[in-house]
Amino acid sequence: MTGIRRGRRLPDVPDAAEAGTGGRMGAFASLRIRNYRLYALGQTTSVVGNWMQNIAVGWLTLQLTHSGTLLGVVTGTRYLPLLLLGAWGGLVVDRHDTRRLLTLTQVCSAVQAALLTVLSWADVMTLPLLLALMLAMGFTNVFDNPARQSLISELVDREHLPNAIAVNSTFVNTAKLVGPGLAGVVIAALGVTPCFALDTVSFVAVIVSLLMLRTREMHPTERAERAGGQIRAGLAYIRRTPQLLYPMAMVYVTGMLTWEFPVSLPLLTTSGFGAGPAAYGAAMACMSVGGVVGGFAAMRRRRRLGTRSLSWSAVIWGALICAAALAPALPTALVLLVFVGSGSITFNSSAKTLMQLEAVPHMQGRVMSIWSIGWLGGTVFGAPAVGAIGAAWGARSALLVGGLAAAGVGVAVLMRSTRDRAV
Template identity: 50%
Template structure:
């Protein structure tokens, strides 16, 4: 047994100790801090890019198109990126994607410093980042399942979302101050430097303490097998449907917040940075509360989280002044991380290890790739009907979706209560379970069988390796 897997639960620990329990695992601790620093840099870049486009064109629709370009490759190649993550060593894959992302940040910094940036160049570099995210996100998310034992997986997934939002607080606040004080170039340059932290954390991990799963051999139809597997497993399909709708309409904050800051409150980068930082404070609080609740999650809670989050978004849309907007954004942040961590945990625990990369690629597609449609849509709504409408088009469907999905998610909970506990070994069960029949003719015997991540990639849409 590996050292990472020997770490047991802490039944008598207090709420804070339970919330931070995964950080006692050395490899995960390195992952947590390395990516937190890197994501802070990514948020600086996200902020700088938004105001670069607004400076160049002044168009909310153009901002939506530029942001959508970042996620277009996820739509076209997302499931394939998940298969690559399942087949190859995830740490080596991350070395490549993170190093290449640093080079893109250097290119942004050089173009900004020389005054040579234009919309076409920004779109091209955003597409390059999107291609890297196709492979980075599923590898980064599914790696969590190899860093911690199963009894801490839900906690580790939630803490990953917390780290993204801690980084958002720092990145948005520092980025807004830098843009106001010295300009956009500093944000791009600091983002390039921040990738050194995640590269160092990957290098310092102890391979002997990882718990890798068996990699599926090359076979035809493995991407289709992953799609069929998710489609036939209600515990995966329903959260993915909810993520698709909310990812398209509700989680477009890199677009909606700059537009609301400028349009509704007549502010600039500093106002946006303050709004993003306050929202992130709410998300960190929500993440710690969710993490302290332990490993058990009920699918029905995802519906309640959607309703609460949607109500908070509508409150932000209706806030009469900036002070009330900041209060509402605290609850928006709380709701966003509760919904995101509950959905990611549901996918991680329901997915078989050999399918983990492909399942999390679908998560990235639903949570981040939908910006290809949602980004231009909310940008157009803001341009035609006012900046607040970009929040309304996300809040209303989120509330309705939570109410509509509640009965089906409760049925999943009832079915789970009658099922035996799955094995912890990461091996594939030899017999299909009632809720997750193995795809026929697609995965080898012994390669498909138990648990695992982060809008963050969510991204963390929000955060990001992606902006989600």
Template identity: 50%
Template sequence: MSAPSTAVRRRFAAAGASLRVRNYRLYFFGQTVSVAGSFMQTLAIAFLTLHLTGSGSALGVAAAARLLPFLLLGPVGGLIADRADKRRLLFFTQTSSAVGSLAFAVLALTGVITYPLVLALSLVLGCLTVVDNPARQSLIAELVGRDTLANAVVLNSVSLNVARVVGSVLGGTLVAAIGTPACFLLNAASFGAVIVGLAAMRTDEIARTPPAPRARGQIRQGLRYAVRTPELAAPLLMLTVTGILAYEFPTTLPLLATGAFHGTAATYGIMAAVMAAGAIVGGFVAAARTTRPGPRALAITCIGWGAVIVLTALAPSVWTACVALVLVGYGSITFNSTAKTTLQLASKPEFRGRVMALWAMAWGGGTVIGAPLVGWVAEQFGSRWGLVVGGVPTIVLGMAMLPYLRRRDRSDGGDAVRSSNA
């Protein structure tokens, strides 16, 4: 066998290293199905909101309502995850979320759904997700060993984007053909994949982290730990800024599709799918790495990601926008997975739930502020500006952080992080 073909096989083997663990395979495929349903529901809520209100600002508020609990209760959700058996906790959150999706379906089918009800149900589902998310993220470390943790984290991001492709295309098609209730019903059914996977896991092969003992001040303790640990603080700062301004695609892309390009839900589904396809490619490239990138790579990725977001905003047609969105997807997963891997590996196990709750607050909770903001900007100045106000600050952030992260890359601390990531 030639050396190039041997190297390619080794790359493929490295990319799927964590999937050799049975419990993680069950987690991976269950999450992929469930998250595909969740993206269908997100799309359905977006177009249901536009149908009910016709307002970009209202769309931003609806997106923010689902994520408001991340901003208000994120550390509480992380502490619950640190204290609980994460597998059992996920049984509860996934089952309850399925019931919430069924409620959306019934209200939409009977025609009694209103914008306030959309906000109320989104808020309830957000409260479940604020506990579900850190439990899911920190469970990964209990399913795989430290040697394959970075690979598992990246593959988890890949599964999210595979799910985005399937969910966006299928959801856009269903909304355009028969309406939003079908998306809600399929999402409710998709939670069954996670529940079955959790039930099938071999519990004796789960390396459970000892539950954090109950004590006063544990939320403040987790916040202090994150702020005083540079390997955690820098990625969290960058995730916060980009989470508020740049990662608002559930708001900006529907407005771009229907505004600048005069399209439909199916147009948005295609745009979201090609962005996710770029993310899948980026995820497999990241998963195949045998060494982890240093801190400087986070700033460089941030700059490149911001640049292609701006290019998307300037695209003259939907097809050129789709080409740019492939690069947007590639940049988003590279940036987020690099930051998330750093957080997973740099955090102590007893703090991991709280640290990953801060990741969710930064990356998702920022939508509470950002979605209404970019929705208002797009409504006032044109749909393209919703992307511009995210892309330009992302470029500036990366350029501002580059000197600091370059110094950390050269310091003993930066060397230690790379060593632990290898």
């Protein structure tokens, strides 16, 4: 293959459609690998800090502006660079050493968090300064997101990759439980500034873990040489590869319409059930608990991964969301949201695993950056759309449309893949 710098070849393994999640390996099999264990520990610490920062930024925004609309603007600003530049960020990851690039993004993130800490501590923060910092963090995430996803495949072999992704999802959801709760305690006692300071420290943990990786034990991938039209080549590669195109289509539909729980759940709990903010907190907690349970299930999964299994995952997840949206009472909805949270992790970890197994090494950065654009960047358009649907057709419709979207795209891909197999 021309234009490619080849690294060490990986051992031959079955195709992704034939690969399970570890055969007789235990639920935490990937953690026996030292490099991955260091990475998982650092990332989990960082996610706790990041969620503390997210909660504190929201609180600080409301203190500065007293406006829910401007809170949405601040949140959207952080995702805007990913939406506009995500594919280019993936190309940069494909061209460069992933560990070094990720170390650089973590240093940049630590500096940005430190600036946030100092400006908040000095009580000189303004909305324009906050927007500028959110934009800078978003630009860093353009490279950080695909680098984090791609590095996992360099830390473990392909046999351990599905388990490693599931373990990562489980740890991230556990951190999502800890981070907001810890942020609430810290803000109530000391204000927002310590949250920003703790987030700064959390990035140090990631940087140390990356520097401690043993490069001789890693699985280096092919790196793309500089050439014209490489972003178009990445898009064309996905378009002509059904094992990537179909999962990507599901990710884009669900990322834009289904994964808008910060919008749909407040509407459901407040307007739909007439409850207060505590009910929204309970709903998010139920989602997170379900996510942890779903992560453990994914870690022990034995069935083969493929487009059809991912499609069924989307269908089941969508049906559970619809059931929660139509629940007759809040307690019933909260119970169903535990299963919704479990389904979300099952779908997301399966989609990431399938795409990382199917993508050729020198395209992996671009593939995962395009995944990030759909799963995260879609919020820029999806959140206002879901909010408008809830305002026009009632609070339950905001959650219901997400469930119908997930189930609908799952059924569509099932029908298309069945037709392809019949040809």
